[in-house]
Amino acid sequence: MSNRKGVYTGNELIALAAIDAGCRFYAGYPITPSSEIMEVMSKELPKVGGAFIQMEDEIASMAAAIGAAWTGVKAMTASSGPGISLKAEHIGYACITETPVVIVNIMRGGPSTGFPTAPSQSDVMQARWGTHGDHPTIAIVPGNAQEMYYETVRAFNLAEKFRTPVFILGDEILGHMNTMVELPDPSELDVVEREIFQPKDGEKYKPFDMSKGDVPPMGAFFRGYRFHLTGLNHNEYGYPTIEKDMIRQQQERMMKKVENHADEIVKNELFNMEDAEYVIFAYGSTGAAAKLASKVLREKGKKVGVFRPITIWPFPDKQLDEVIASGKYKGIMVAEANLGQIIYEVERVNKGRLPIKDLLKLDGTPVSPTDIVNRFEEVF
Amino acid sequence: MSFHFEARFGAIGGQGIITAGAFLATAAIMQGMNAVQSPTYTSQVRGGPTKVDVIISEDEILFNRCTKLDLFLATAQRPYDLYYTDLKDDTLVILEENLVKNVREDGRKIIKVPIIELAEKEIGLTVTTSVIATGIVVAVTEIVKPDLMKEAILSRVPKGTEAINIKAFELGYEVGKKYR
Numbered sequence: 001m002s003n004r005k006g007v008y009t010g011n012e013l014i015a016l017a018a019i020d021a022g023c024r025f026y027a028g029y030p031i032t033p034s035s036e037i038m039e040v041m042s043k044e045l046p047k048v049g050g051a052f053i054q055m056e057d058e059i060a061s062m063a064a065a066i067g068a069a070w071t072g073v074k075a076m077t078a079s080s081g082p083g084i085s086l087k088a089e090h091i092g093y094a095c096i097t098e099t100p101v102v103i104v105n106i107m108r109g110g111p112s113t114g115f116p117t118a119p120s121q122s123d124v125m126q127a128r129w130g131t132h133g134d135h136p137t138i139a140i141v142p143g144n145a146q147e148m149y150y151e152t153v154r155a156f157n158l159a160e161k162f163r164t165p166v167f168i169l170g171d172e173i174l175g176h177m178n179t180m181v182e183l184p185d186p187s188e189l190d191v192v193e194r195e196i197f198q199p200k201d202g203e204k205y206k207p208f209d210m211s212k213g214d215v216p217p218m219g220a221f222f223r224g225y226r227f228h229l230t231g232l233n234h235n236e237y238g239y240p241t242i243e244k245d246m247i248r249q250q251q252e253r254m255m256k257k258v259e260n261h262a263d264e265i266v267k268n269e270l271f272n273m274e275d276a277e278y279v280i281f282a283y284g285s286t287g288a289a290a291k292l293a294s295k296v297l298r299e300k301g302k303k304v305g306v307f308r309p310i311t312i313w314p315f316p317d318k319q320l321d322e323v324i325a326s327g328k329y330k331g332i333m334v335a336e337a338n339l340g341q342i343i344y345e346v347e348r349v350n351k352g353r354l355p356i357k358d359l360l361k362l363d364g365t366p367v368s369p370t371d372i373v374n375r376f377e378e379v380f
Numbered sequence: 381m382s383f384h385f386e387a388r389f390g391a392i393g394g395q396g397i398i399t400a401g402a403f404l405a406t407a408a409i410m411q412g413m414n415a416v417q418s419p420t421y422t423s424q425v426r427g428g429p430t431k432v433d434v435i436i437s438e439d440e441i442l443f444n445r446c447t448k449l450d451l452f453l454a455t456a457q458r459p460y461d462l463y464y465t466d467l468k469d470d471t472l473v474i475l476e477e478n479l480v481k482n483v484r485e486d487g488r489k490i491i492k493v494p495i496i497e498l499a500e501k502e503i504g505l506t507v508t509t510s511v512i513a514t515g516i517v518v519a520v521t522e523i524v525k526p527d528l529m530k531e532a533i534l535s536r537v538p539k540g541t542e543a544i545n546i547k548a549f550e551l552g553y554e555v556g557k558k559y560r
Binding site: 007032116117118145173176177178179180285288289291292295366368369370 | 466
Protein backbone atom coordinates (compact mmCIF):
# COMPACT_ATOMS: atom_id res chain seq x y z
CA MET A 1 0.00 0.00 0.00
CA SER A 2 1.10 3.48 -0.72
CA ASN A 3 1.25 6.23 1.84
CA ARG A 4 1.92 8.82 -0.81
CA LYS A 5 -1.44 10.54 -0.49
CA GLY A 6 -1.18 14.28 -0.68
CA VAL A 7 -2.11 17.56 -2.25
CA TYR A 8 -0.15 18.10 -5.45
CA THR A 9 -0.21 20.45 -8.41
CA GLY A 10 -0.49 18.92 -11.88
CA ASN A 11 3.07 19.94 -12.64
CA GLU A 12 4.35 18.25 -9.49
CA LEU A 13 2.51 15.09 -10.51
CA ILE A 14 4.24 15.04 -13.90
CA ALA A 15 7.65 15.33 -12.26
CA LEU A 16 6.94 12.66 -9.64
CA ALA A 17 5.51 10.32 -12.28
CA ALA A 18 8.58 10.80 -14.46
CA ILE A 19 10.82 9.70 -11.62
CA ASP A 20 8.54 6.76 -10.82
CA ALA A 21 8.67 5.76 -14.50
CA GLY A 22 12.44 5.64 -14.30
CA CYS A 23 13.41 9.06 -15.68
CA ARG A 24 16.93 9.81 -14.51
CA PHE A 25 17.82 12.88 -16.55
CA TYR A 26 16.17 16.26 -16.89
CA ALA A 27 17.43 19.27 -18.76
CA GLY A 28 15.37 22.40 -19.01
CA TYR A 29 15.02 26.11 -18.89
CA PRO A 30 12.34 27.63 -16.66
CA ILE A 31 9.19 28.95 -18.31
CA THR A 32 5.71 29.65 -16.98
CA PRO A 33 3.46 27.71 -16.62
CA SER A 34 5.74 24.64 -16.59
CA SER A 35 8.50 25.73 -14.20
CA GLU A 36 7.30 23.67 -11.23
CA ILE A 37 8.14 20.50 -13.15
CA MET A 38 11.73 21.65 -13.33
CA GLU A 39 11.68 22.73 -9.70
CA VAL A 40 10.58 19.29 -8.50
CA MET A 41 13.05 17.52 -10.80
CA SER A 42 15.90 19.64 -9.44
CA LYS A 43 15.05 18.53 -5.92
CA GLU A 44 14.04 14.93 -6.49
CA LEU A 45 16.31 13.63 -9.26
CA PRO A 46 19.56 13.83 -7.27
CA LYS A 47 17.91 11.77 -4.50
CA VAL A 48 17.49 8.81 -6.87
CA GLY A 49 20.90 9.12 -8.48
CA GLY A 50 19.62 11.06 -11.49
CA ALA A 51 21.04 14.19 -13.07
CA PHE A 52 19.38 17.57 -13.37
CA ILE A 53 20.79 20.39 -15.48
CA GLN A 54 19.43 23.87 -15.95
CA MET A 55 20.73 24.56 -19.44
CA GLU A 56 21.55 27.91 -21.01
CA ASP A 57 18.40 27.86 -23.13
CA GLU A 58 15.55 25.76 -24.50
CA ILE A 59 17.51 24.58 -27.53
CA ALA A 60 20.33 23.22 -25.42
CA SER A 61 17.83 21.60 -23.05
CA MET A 62 16.36 19.54 -25.87
CA ALA A 63 19.83 18.62 -27.11
CA ALA A 64 20.93 17.55 -23.64
CA ALA A 65 17.86 15.36 -23.17
CA ILE A 66 18.50 13.62 -26.50
CA GLY A 67 22.16 13.10 -25.63
CA ALA A 68 21.24 11.70 -22.23
CA ALA A 69 18.79 9.26 -23.82
CA TRP A 70 21.65 7.90 -25.96
CA THR A 71 23.71 7.20 -22.85
CA GLY A 72 21.02 4.71 -21.90
CA VAL A 73 18.80 6.65 -19.49
CA LYS A 74 15.22 7.83 -19.69
CA ALA A 75 15.22 11.58 -20.21
CA MET A 76 12.71 14.41 -20.11
CA THR A 77 12.44 18.11 -20.73
CA ALA A 78 9.51 20.42 -20.11
CA SER A 79 8.51 23.80 -21.40
CA SER A 80 5.64 25.85 -22.75
CA GLY A 81 4.77 26.99 -26.29
CA PRO A 82 7.57 29.56 -26.81
CA GLY A 83 10.13 27.08 -25.53
CA ILE A 84 8.78 24.29 -27.72
CA SER A 85 9.18 26.61 -30.74
CA LEU A 86 12.85 26.92 -29.86
CA LYS A 87 13.21 23.18 -29.31
CA ALA A 88 11.60 22.41 -32.67
CA GLU A 89 14.84 21.83 -34.56
CA HIS A 90 16.09 19.26 -32.07
CA ILE A 91 12.68 17.63 -31.82
CA GLY A 92 13.14 16.80 -35.49
CA TYR A 93 16.57 15.43 -34.68
CA ALA A 94 15.00 13.24 -31.98
CA CYS A 95 12.44 12.00 -34.54
CA ILE A 96 14.97 11.07 -37.23
CA THR A 97 17.46 9.55 -34.79
CA GLU A 98 14.51 7.71 -33.21
CA THR A 99 15.35 8.85 -29.71
CA PRO A 100 13.02 8.01 -26.82
CA VAL A 101 12.51 11.25 -24.92
CA VAL A 102 9.53 12.83 -23.18
CA ILE A 103 8.73 16.46 -23.96
CA VAL A 104 6.19 18.22 -21.76
CA ASN A 105 4.37 21.29 -23.03
CA ILE A 106 2.21 23.02 -20.43
CA MET A 107 0.31 25.07 -22.97
CA ARG A 108 -0.26 28.80 -22.50
CA GLY A 109 -1.52 31.55 -24.76
CA GLY A 110 0.40 32.34 -27.95
CA PRO A 111 1.79 32.99 -30.51
CA SER A 112 5.16 34.28 -29.32
CA THR A 113 5.25 35.02 -25.59
CA GLY A 114 1.45 35.32 -25.71
CA PHE A 115 -0.15 35.03 -22.31
CA PRO A 116 2.27 33.23 -19.96
CA THR A 117 -0.11 32.60 -17.09
CA ALA A 118 -3.25 31.75 -19.04
CA PRO A 119 -4.44 28.39 -20.31
CA SER A 120 -4.82 27.51 -23.97
CA GLN A 121 -4.82 24.49 -26.24
CA SER A 122 -3.22 26.21 -29.19
CA ASP A 123 -0.16 23.99 -29.47
CA VAL A 124 -1.85 20.74 -30.49
CA MET A 125 -0.92 21.27 -34.13
CA GLN A 126 2.55 22.47 -33.12
CA ALA A 127 3.05 19.10 -31.43
CA ARG A 128 2.07 17.38 -34.67
CA TRP A 129 3.92 19.57 -37.17
CA GLY A 130 6.12 21.92 -35.13
CA THR A 131 9.28 20.46 -36.57
CA HIS A 132 9.64 20.19 -40.32
CA GLY A 133 9.59 17.06 -42.40
CA ASP A 134 7.44 13.95 -42.32
CA HIS A 135 7.70 12.33 -38.93
CA PRO A 136 5.51 10.38 -36.55
CA THR A 137 4.08 12.10 -33.48
CA ILE A 138 2.81 10.68 -30.25
CA ALA A 139 1.10 13.26 -28.04
CA ILE A 140 -0.91 12.73 -24.88
CA VAL A 141 -3.48 15.20 -23.53
CA PRO A 142 -4.17 14.44 -19.87
CA GLY A 143 -7.46 15.82 -18.57
CA ASN A 144 -7.20 15.67 -14.79
CA ALA A 145 -4.77 15.31 -11.90
CA GLN A 146 -4.74 11.51 -11.94
CA GLU A 147 -3.90 11.54 -15.62
CA MET A 148 -1.11 14.07 -15.17
CA TYR A 149 0.55 11.28 -13.18
CA TYR A 150 -0.48 8.08 -14.94
CA GLU A 151 -0.28 9.46 -18.47
CA THR A 152 3.26 10.65 -17.79
CA VAL A 153 4.17 7.08 -16.92
CA ARG A 154 2.49 5.98 -20.15
CA ALA A 155 4.39 8.65 -22.09
CA PHE A 156 7.70 7.15 -20.96
CA ASN A 157 6.48 3.67 -21.85
CA LEU A 158 5.44 4.74 -25.33
CA ALA A 159 8.73 6.58 -25.88
CA GLU A 160 10.63 3.39 -24.99
CA LYS A 161 8.38 1.05 -26.90
CA PHE A 162 8.38 3.04 -30.12
CA ARG A 163 11.80 4.73 -29.78
CA THR A 164 10.42 8.16 -30.49
CA PRO A 165 9.79 11.48 -28.76
CA VAL A 166 6.47 11.64 -26.91
CA PHE A 167 4.69 14.88 -26.03
CA ILE A 168 2.61 15.48 -22.95
CA LEU A 169 0.35 18.43 -23.68
CA GLY A 170 -0.95 19.82 -20.42
CA ASP A 171 -2.27 23.30 -19.96
CA GLU A 172 -1.98 26.03 -17.39
CA ILE A 173 -5.10 24.94 -15.49
CA LEU A 174 -3.96 21.34 -15.16
CA GLY A 175 -0.40 22.40 -14.36
CA HIS A 176 -1.22 24.79 -11.56
CA MET A 177 -4.27 23.29 -9.85
CA ASN A 178 -3.79 21.75 -6.41
CA THR A 179 -5.76 18.66 -5.58
CA MET A 180 -5.49 15.44 -3.65
CA VAL A 181 -4.01 12.43 -5.33
CA GLU A 182 -2.96 9.10 -3.93
CA LEU A 183 0.18 8.08 -5.74
CA PRO A 184 0.79 4.37 -6.23
CA ASP A 185 3.88 2.60 -5.03
CA PRO A 186 6.23 2.80 -8.04
CA SER A 187 6.57 -1.00 -7.91
CA GLU A 188 2.86 -1.28 -8.80
CA LEU A 189 3.35 0.57 -12.08
CA ASP A 190 3.76 -1.10 -15.45
CA VAL A 191 7.02 0.39 -16.61
CA VAL A 192 8.70 -0.45 -19.91
CA GLU A 193 12.41 -0.87 -19.29
CA ARG A 194 14.87 -0.27 -22.08
CA GLU A 195 16.77 -3.20 -23.47
CA ILE A 196 20.10 -1.79 -24.54
CA PHE A 197 21.87 -3.54 -27.41
CA GLN A 198 24.88 -5.60 -26.33
CA PRO A 199 26.99 -6.98 -29.19
CA LYS A 200 27.66 -10.71 -29.29
CA ASP A 201 30.73 -12.14 -31.08
CA GLY A 202 31.91 -8.84 -32.55
CA GLU A 203 28.44 -8.11 -33.92
CA LYS A 204 28.14 -4.55 -35.22
CA TYR A 205 25.36 -2.36 -33.81
CA LYS A 206 23.03 -1.00 -36.45
CA PRO A 207 20.89 1.76 -34.84
CA PHE A 208 18.42 1.64 -37.75
CA ASP A 209 18.41 -2.08 -38.47
CA MET A 210 15.34 -2.73 -40.63
CA SER A 211 15.58 -6.49 -40.20
CA LYS A 212 14.61 -6.11 -36.52
CA GLY A 213 11.04 -4.97 -37.15
CA ASP A 214 9.55 -1.48 -37.15
CA VAL A 215 11.42 -0.45 -34.00
CA PRO A 216 15.14 -1.26 -34.16
CA PRO A 217 16.94 -2.03 -30.88
CA MET A 218 18.20 0.98 -28.94
CA GLY A 219 21.91 1.23 -28.32
CA ALA A 220 23.86 3.40 -25.93
CA PHE A 221 27.09 5.32 -25.92
CA PHE A 222 30.07 4.27 -23.80
CA ARG A 223 29.27 0.56 -23.93
CA GLY A 224 32.34 -0.54 -25.86
CA TYR A 225 31.00 -0.24 -29.39
CA ARG A 226 30.81 2.58 -31.87
CA PHE A 227 27.93 3.85 -33.93
CA HIS A 228 26.92 6.97 -35.76
CA LEU A 229 23.87 9.22 -35.46
CA THR A 230 22.99 12.08 -37.76
CA GLY A 231 20.11 14.34 -38.65
CA LEU A 232 20.71 13.47 -42.30
CA ASN A 233 18.81 10.67 -43.97
CA HIS A 234 20.83 7.63 -43.07
CA ASN A 235 21.34 3.93 -43.66
CA GLU A 236 21.02 1.14 -41.12
CA TYR A 237 24.40 1.99 -39.59
CA GLY A 238 23.37 5.60 -39.11
CA TYR A 239 25.66 7.00 -41.82
CA PRO A 240 24.33 9.56 -44.30
CA THR A 241 22.93 8.10 -47.48
CA ILE A 242 21.65 9.41 -50.80
CA GLU A 243 20.42 6.00 -51.87
CA LYS A 244 16.75 6.42 -52.71
CA ASP A 245 15.52 2.99 -51.68
CA MET A 246 17.23 3.29 -48.32
CA ILE A 247 15.79 6.77 -47.70
CA ARG A 248 12.28 5.64 -48.62
CA GLN A 249 12.41 2.46 -46.58
CA GLN A 250 13.77 4.19 -43.50
CA GLN A 251 11.28 7.07 -43.76
CA GLU A 252 8.37 4.74 -44.27
CA ARG A 253 9.41 2.50 -41.38
CA MET A 254 9.72 5.53 -39.12
CA MET A 255 6.15 6.60 -39.92
CA LYS A 256 4.79 3.06 -39.87
CA LYS A 257 6.16 2.22 -36.42
CA VAL A 258 3.58 4.62 -34.98
CA GLU A 259 0.80 4.50 -37.60
CA ASN A 260 0.63 0.70 -37.66
CA HIS A 261 0.48 0.57 -33.89
CA ALA A 262 -2.08 3.33 -33.38
CA ASP A 263 -4.37 0.93 -31.50
CA GLU A 264 -1.70 0.48 -28.84
CA ILE A 265 -1.23 4.23 -28.49
CA VAL A 266 -4.71 5.69 -28.88
CA LYS A 267 -6.70 6.06 -25.68
CA ASN A 268 -10.07 7.75 -25.19
CA GLU A 269 -12.62 8.26 -22.47
CA LEU A 270 -16.23 7.87 -23.52
CA PHE A 271 -18.38 9.62 -20.92
CA ASN A 272 -22.18 9.42 -20.78
CA MET A 273 -22.15 8.08 -24.35
CA GLU A 274 -24.35 4.95 -24.05
CA ASP A 275 -27.72 6.62 -24.56
CA ALA A 276 -26.47 9.95 -25.85
CA GLU A 277 -27.91 11.72 -28.89
CA TYR A 278 -25.18 14.31 -29.22
CA VAL A 279 -21.42 14.15 -28.72
CA ILE A 280 -19.07 16.78 -27.36
CA PHE A 281 -15.54 16.15 -28.59
CA ALA A 282 -13.05 17.79 -26.23
CA TYR A 283 -9.67 17.08 -24.68
CA GLY A 284 -7.47 18.23 -21.80
CA SER A 285 -9.04 20.63 -19.33
CA THR A 286 -11.75 21.39 -21.91
CA GLY A 287 -12.55 17.68 -21.86
CA ALA A 288 -13.06 17.96 -18.10
CA ALA A 289 -15.34 20.96 -18.65
CA ALA A 290 -17.27 18.94 -21.26
CA LYS A 291 -17.94 16.15 -18.75
CA LEU A 292 -19.49 18.60 -16.29
CA ALA A 293 -21.40 20.27 -19.16
CA SER A 294 -22.77 16.87 -20.17
CA LYS A 295 -24.16 16.38 -16.64
CA VAL A 296 -25.72 19.83 -16.64
CA LEU A 297 -27.27 19.31 -20.10
CA ARG A 298 -28.67 15.95 -19.03
CA GLU A 299 -30.37 17.63 -16.08
CA LYS A 300 -32.02 19.84 -18.70
CA GLY A 301 -33.16 16.78 -20.64
CA LYS A 302 -30.52 16.85 -23.39
CA LYS A 303 -28.80 13.52 -23.88
CA VAL A 304 -25.21 14.53 -24.38
CA GLY A 305 -22.08 12.40 -24.15
CA VAL A 306 -18.40 13.22 -24.31
CA PHE A 307 -15.69 11.76 -26.53
CA ARG A 308 -12.47 12.73 -24.79
CA PRO A 309 -9.23 11.69 -26.47
CA ILE A 310 -6.39 11.09 -24.00
CA THR A 311 -4.00 10.45 -26.89
CA ILE A 312 -4.41 13.22 -29.47
CA TRP A 313 -1.62 12.01 -31.81
CA PRO A 314 -2.01 9.64 -33.49
CA PHE A 315 -5.56 10.90 -33.89
CA PRO A 316 -8.27 8.40 -32.87
CA ASP A 317 -9.49 7.96 -36.46
CA LYS A 318 -10.82 4.44 -36.02
CA GLN A 319 -12.53 5.03 -32.67
CA LEU A 320 -14.19 8.27 -33.76
CA ASP A 321 -15.24 6.70 -37.04
CA GLU A 322 -16.96 3.89 -35.11
CA VAL A 323 -18.90 6.44 -33.07
CA ILE A 324 -19.98 8.35 -36.16
CA ALA A 325 -20.77 5.20 -38.16
CA SER A 326 -22.90 3.74 -35.34
CA GLY A 327 -25.77 5.95 -36.47
CA LYS A 328 -26.70 6.61 -32.83
CA TYR A 329 -25.79 10.26 -32.78
CA LYS A 330 -27.32 13.39 -34.29
CA GLY A 331 -24.38 15.77 -34.12
CA ILE A 332 -20.95 16.59 -32.73
CA MET A 333 -19.75 19.73 -31.03
CA VAL A 334 -15.99 20.23 -30.87
CA ALA A 335 -14.81 22.41 -27.99
CA GLU A 336 -11.22 23.59 -27.75
CA ALA A 337 -9.29 26.50 -26.26
CA ASN A 338 -7.97 27.76 -29.58
CA LEU A 339 -9.46 29.20 -32.75
CA GLY A 340 -9.82 25.86 -34.55
CA GLN A 341 -7.22 23.08 -34.73
CA ILE A 342 -8.51 19.63 -33.78
CA ILE A 343 -11.95 20.38 -35.24
CA TYR A 344 -10.43 19.88 -38.69
CA GLU A 345 -9.30 16.38 -37.71
CA VAL A 346 -12.83 15.61 -36.53
CA GLU A 347 -14.20 16.92 -39.84
CA ARG A 348 -11.67 14.80 -41.74
CA VAL A 349 -12.84 11.63 -39.99
CA ASN A 350 -16.50 12.65 -40.15
CA LYS A 351 -16.51 12.98 -43.94
CA GLY A 352 -19.66 15.07 -43.81
CA ARG A 353 -21.79 12.40 -42.12
CA LEU A 354 -22.88 14.33 -39.00
CA PRO A 355 -23.38 18.05 -38.48
CA ILE A 356 -20.33 19.46 -36.67
CA LYS A 357 -20.54 22.61 -34.57
CA ASP A 358 -17.74 24.38 -32.80
CA LEU A 359 -16.96 26.11 -29.56
CA LEU A 360 -13.63 27.82 -30.11
CA LYS A 361 -12.42 30.15 -27.42
CA LEU A 362 -9.09 31.91 -26.96
CA ASP A 363 -9.19 34.81 -24.53
CA GLY A 364 -6.95 33.78 -21.66
CA THR A 365 -9.75 32.10 -19.76
CA PRO A 366 -10.62 28.41 -19.85
CA VAL A 367 -13.45 26.91 -21.85
CA SER A 368 -15.88 26.51 -18.97
CA PRO A 369 -18.75 24.06 -18.58
CA THR A 370 -21.07 27.08 -18.77
CA ASP A 371 -19.56 28.09 -22.14
CA ILE A 372 -20.18 24.58 -23.44
CA VAL A 373 -23.75 24.39 -22.15
CA ASN A 374 -24.63 27.79 -23.62
CA ARG A 375 -23.07 27.05 -26.99
CA PHE A 376 -24.67 23.61 -27.16
CA GLU A 377 -28.11 25.07 -26.52
CA GLU A 378 -27.46 27.64 -29.23
CA VAL A 379 -26.39 25.19 -31.95
CA PHE A 380 -28.32 21.97 -31.25
CA MET B 381 -28.35 16.71 -2.94
CA SER B 382 -24.79 16.04 -1.91
CA PHE B 383 -22.59 18.72 -0.49
CA HIS B 384 -20.90 21.06 -2.96
CA PHE B 385 -19.27 24.41 -2.29
CA GLU B 386 -17.49 26.82 -4.60
CA ALA B 387 -15.50 29.85 -3.49
CA ARG B 388 -13.51 32.47 -5.34
CA PHE B 389 -11.04 34.85 -3.71
CA GLY B 390 -9.84 37.81 -5.78
CA ALA B 391 -6.83 39.83 -4.66
CA ILE B 392 -3.64 41.58 -5.72
CA GLY B 393 -0.55 39.54 -6.53
CA GLY B 394 1.68 39.39 -3.45
CA GLN B 395 -1.16 39.23 -0.93
CA GLY B 396 -0.87 35.45 -0.75
CA ILE B 397 -4.39 34.66 -1.86
CA ILE B 398 -3.37 31.68 -4.00
CA THR B 399 -1.69 30.06 -1.01
CA ALA B 400 -4.71 30.92 1.14
CA GLY B 401 -6.88 29.04 -1.36
CA ALA B 402 -4.57 26.06 -1.04
CA PHE B 403 -4.98 26.16 2.76
CA LEU B 404 -8.74 25.93 2.41
CA ALA B 405 -8.61 23.10 -0.14
CA THR B 406 -6.07 21.21 1.98
CA ALA B 407 -8.22 21.58 5.11
CA ALA B 408 -11.26 20.30 3.23
CA ILE B 409 -9.28 17.28 2.04
CA MET B 410 -8.16 16.64 5.62
CA GLN B 411 -11.84 16.70 6.56
CA GLY B 412 -12.44 13.88 4.08
CA MET B 413 -13.95 15.83 1.20
CA ASN B 414 -12.82 16.22 -2.38
CA ALA B 415 -11.30 19.60 -3.03
CA VAL B 416 -9.36 21.44 -5.69
CA GLN B 417 -7.60 24.78 -5.73
CA SER B 418 -7.08 26.46 -9.08
CA PRO B 419 -5.18 29.77 -9.34
CA THR B 420 -5.16 32.56 -11.91
CA TYR B 421 -2.49 35.22 -11.92
CA THR B 422 -0.68 37.52 -14.30
CA SER B 423 2.96 37.88 -15.34
CA GLN B 424 3.38 40.63 -12.77
CA VAL B 425 5.07 39.16 -9.71
CA ARG B 426 3.32 41.66 -7.45
CA GLY B 427 0.51 44.05 -8.09
CA GLY B 428 -1.44 42.22 -10.78
CA PRO B 429 -4.99 40.99 -10.27
CA THR B 430 -5.07 37.45 -8.93
CA LYS B 431 -7.75 34.96 -8.09
CA VAL B 432 -8.06 31.50 -6.71
CA ASP B 433 -11.00 29.14 -7.17
CA VAL B 434 -11.64 26.54 -4.50
CA ILE B 435 -14.17 23.75 -4.99
CA ILE B 436 -15.11 21.47 -2.11
CA SER B 437 -17.44 18.58 -2.82
CA GLU B 438 -18.63 15.18 -1.71
CA ASP B 439 -18.78 14.19 -5.36
CA GLU B 440 -15.98 13.81 -7.86
CA ILE B 441 -14.92 17.26 -9.04
CA LEU B 442 -15.03 17.09 -12.82
CA PHE B 443 -13.87 20.59 -13.66
CA ASN B 444 -11.51 22.53 -11.45
CA ARG B 445 -12.71 26.06 -11.96
CA CYS B 446 -15.84 27.48 -10.34
CA THR B 447 -19.05 27.73 -12.32
CA LYS B 448 -21.56 28.55 -9.56
CA LEU B 449 -20.09 30.47 -6.68
CA ASP B 450 -21.36 30.08 -3.14
CA LEU B 451 -18.88 32.66 -1.95
CA PHE B 452 -17.01 35.52 -3.58
CA LEU B 453 -14.34 37.45 -1.70
CA ALA B 454 -12.32 40.38 -3.00
CA THR B 455 -9.61 42.37 -1.29
CA ALA B 456 -9.29 45.07 -3.97
CA GLN B 457 -11.33 46.85 -6.63
CA ARG B 458 -9.58 45.47 -9.72
CA PRO B 459 -10.02 41.78 -8.91
CA TYR B 460 -13.55 42.54 -7.74
CA ASP B 461 -14.39 44.03 -11.13
CA LEU B 462 -12.55 41.35 -13.13
CA TYR B 463 -13.67 38.21 -11.37
CA TYR B 464 -17.24 39.07 -10.35
CA THR B 465 -18.65 36.35 -12.60
CA ASP B 466 -20.15 32.86 -12.14
CA LEU B 467 -22.27 34.15 -9.24
CA LYS B 468 -25.58 32.68 -8.16
CA ASP B 469 -28.49 34.78 -6.84
CA ASP B 470 -27.53 33.90 -3.29
CA THR B 471 -23.74 34.05 -3.53
CA LEU B 472 -22.29 35.50 -0.34
CA VAL B 473 -19.97 38.42 -1.05
CA ILE B 474 -17.14 39.38 1.33
CA LEU B 475 -15.23 42.57 0.58
CA GLU B 476 -12.25 44.51 1.89
CA GLU B 477 -14.21 47.61 2.77
CA ASN B 478 -11.50 50.23 2.26
CA LEU B 479 -10.30 48.96 -1.11
CA VAL B 480 -13.49 47.84 -2.79
CA LYS B 481 -15.46 51.07 -2.97
CA ASN B 482 -17.43 50.60 -6.13
CA VAL B 483 -19.79 47.85 -5.04
CA ARG B 484 -22.67 46.36 -7.02
CA GLU B 485 -25.71 46.42 -4.72
CA ASP B 486 -27.45 43.62 -6.58
CA GLY B 487 -29.42 42.11 -3.74
CA ARG B 488 -26.74 39.64 -2.67
CA LYS B 489 -25.63 39.58 0.96
CA ILE B 490 -22.46 41.63 1.32
CA ILE B 491 -20.09 41.53 4.28
CA LYS B 492 -17.59 44.38 4.46
CA VAL B 493 -14.49 44.00 6.63
CA PRO B 494 -11.39 46.25 6.79
CA ILE B 495 -9.14 43.21 6.28
CA ILE B 496 -5.94 45.06 5.38
CA GLU B 497 -6.34 47.44 8.29
CA LEU B 498 -6.66 44.40 10.59
CA ALA B 499 -3.50 42.93 9.10
CA GLU B 500 -1.58 46.15 9.61
CA LYS B 501 -2.87 47.12 13.03
CA GLU B 502 -3.56 43.81 14.74
CA ILE B 503 -0.90 41.58 13.21
CA GLY B 504 1.57 44.22 12.04
CA LEU B 505 2.08 42.53 8.68
CA THR B 506 0.08 43.34 5.54
CA VAL B 507 1.04 40.04 3.93
CA THR B 508 -1.22 38.22 6.40
CA THR B 509 -4.28 39.74 4.68
CA SER B 510 -5.19 36.54 2.88
CA VAL B 511 -4.88 34.33 5.95
CA ILE B 512 -7.13 36.73 7.87
CA ALA B 513 -9.55 36.52 4.96
CA THR B 514 -9.66 32.73 5.16
CA GLY B 515 -10.32 33.02 8.88
CA ILE B 516 -13.36 35.17 8.09
CA VAL B 517 -14.50 32.72 5.41
CA VAL B 518 -14.19 29.68 7.69
CA ALA B 519 -16.04 31.48 10.50
CA VAL B 520 -18.89 32.68 8.29
CA THR B 521 -19.40 29.52 6.24
CA GLU B 522 -18.23 26.88 8.75
CA ILE B 523 -17.10 24.99 5.68
CA VAL B 524 -14.16 23.33 7.43
CA LYS B 525 -13.23 22.85 11.06
CA PRO B 526 -10.98 25.70 12.25
CA ASP B 527 -8.54 23.21 13.80
CA LEU B 528 -8.07 21.47 10.45
CA MET B 529 -7.59 24.83 8.81
CA LYS B 530 -4.80 25.59 11.26
CA GLU B 531 -3.27 22.19 10.53
CA ALA B 532 -3.45 22.92 6.80
CA ILE B 533 -1.80 26.31 7.32
CA LEU B 534 0.99 24.75 9.38
CA SER B 535 1.57 22.12 6.70
CA ARG B 536 2.19 24.72 4.00
CA VAL B 537 3.72 27.89 5.48
CA PRO B 538 7.49 28.51 5.53
CA LYS B 539 9.32 27.67 8.75
CA GLY B 540 9.40 30.54 11.20
CA THR B 541 6.08 32.01 10.05
CA GLU B 542 3.82 29.47 11.75
CA ALA B 543 2.87 31.56 14.79
CA ILE B 544 2.05 34.74 12.89
CA ASN B 545 -0.07 32.85 10.33
CA ILE B 546 -2.04 31.09 13.05
CA LYS B 547 -2.52 34.42 14.84
CA ALA B 548 -3.81 35.96 11.61
CA PHE B 549 -6.20 33.06 11.01
CA GLU B 550 -7.55 33.25 14.55
CA LEU B 551 -8.06 37.00 14.22
CA GLY B 552 -10.00 36.53 11.00
CA TYR B 553 -12.01 33.75 12.59
CA GLU B 554 -13.00 35.90 15.59
CA VAL B 555 -13.97 38.81 13.33
CA GLY B 556 -15.88 36.49 10.99
CA LYS B 557 -17.99 34.94 13.77
CA LYS B 558 -19.85 38.24 14.08
CA TYR B 559 -21.24 37.80 10.56
CA ARG B 560 -22.61 34.27 10.86
